[in-house]
Amino acid sequence: MPKNKKTEWQVGDPTISVVSDQFCNPYPMDLMVTRKNQSFSKEHYQVFDPSGNLLLQIDGQAWGINRKRVMTDPAGFTILTMRQKGMALKNKWEVHGGESKEREDLLFTAHQSSAVSLKTSVDVFLAENNNVKKSSTCDFHASGGYSNISFKVFKSDALIAGVGVTHKFAWGSFCKGKCNFRVRVNPEVDYAFIIALLVMVDDNEN
Known part of the structure; x- marks a missing residue:
């Protein structure tokens, strides 16, 4: 886990492709993420670009x-599936x-x-490092969440996403189970991967 923010991923840095190269852009991306509780047990996320175009959707169980x-x-084509493994004090997700x-x-x-912890972090x-010893260094680290009004993802000590994450709070929306996030994804970083981490951190916190 990085102790201090030393650098940020910039234009010209190596591409970070975890889900697919198609989700990597050579420029920073500001994404709007909305979360809505569809029922007591189901949640729905949508991800939009600054022009309001729908990019991604995430559906799943809340409990x-x-x-x-x-x-x-x-179009409804499945990009990835996130599965939480059992119920433990320290949550674990596998993504295929x-x-x-x-x-x-x-x-x-x-x-x-x-x-x-006072702040949710993962x-x-x-995949290639999944079978190494638990003491080995992780490839990425994500932390934050809704109540912290922050979300950051690091590769080693380099910040790759999450700068300036904000949410608009209103009691009416809160009671209806609606939340909005603004997430900045740095250049050459897989935004589908970043959104998957945001959903996990948000889920763990809630």
Whole structure:
């Protein structure tokens, strides 16, 4: 976990592609993410670009054991599936490409950093590092959430997303289960990966 923000991912830095190259842009992206509770047990996220175009949708269970959330494109094609493994003090998620559960389609795993913390945070391990010892360094680290009015993702000590995350709070929206996030994704960074982490951190916090 980085102790200090030393650098930020910039134009010309290596591409960070976890889900797919198609979600990497050579310029910063400001995304609007909305979350709405569709029922007591289901939540729906939508991701828009600054022009209001729908880019991604995430649907899934808000409660239960072995929950899953599915990310799709605007046409309904499944991009990835996030599955929470059991109910433990330290949550763990496994993320596979498409609807798969197979090991060869694993993209990454995310483990809650601490069972007791004032701020939700997760350590992220790419598929190729998933079987290494737990003491090894994670590939990415994400922290923050709605109540912290912040969300940041680091690769080592480099900030790759989350600068300037804000939300508009209104009691009417809160009572209806609606929340809005603004997320900045740095250049050459896979925004589908970043949104998946935001959903996990937000889910863990709630």
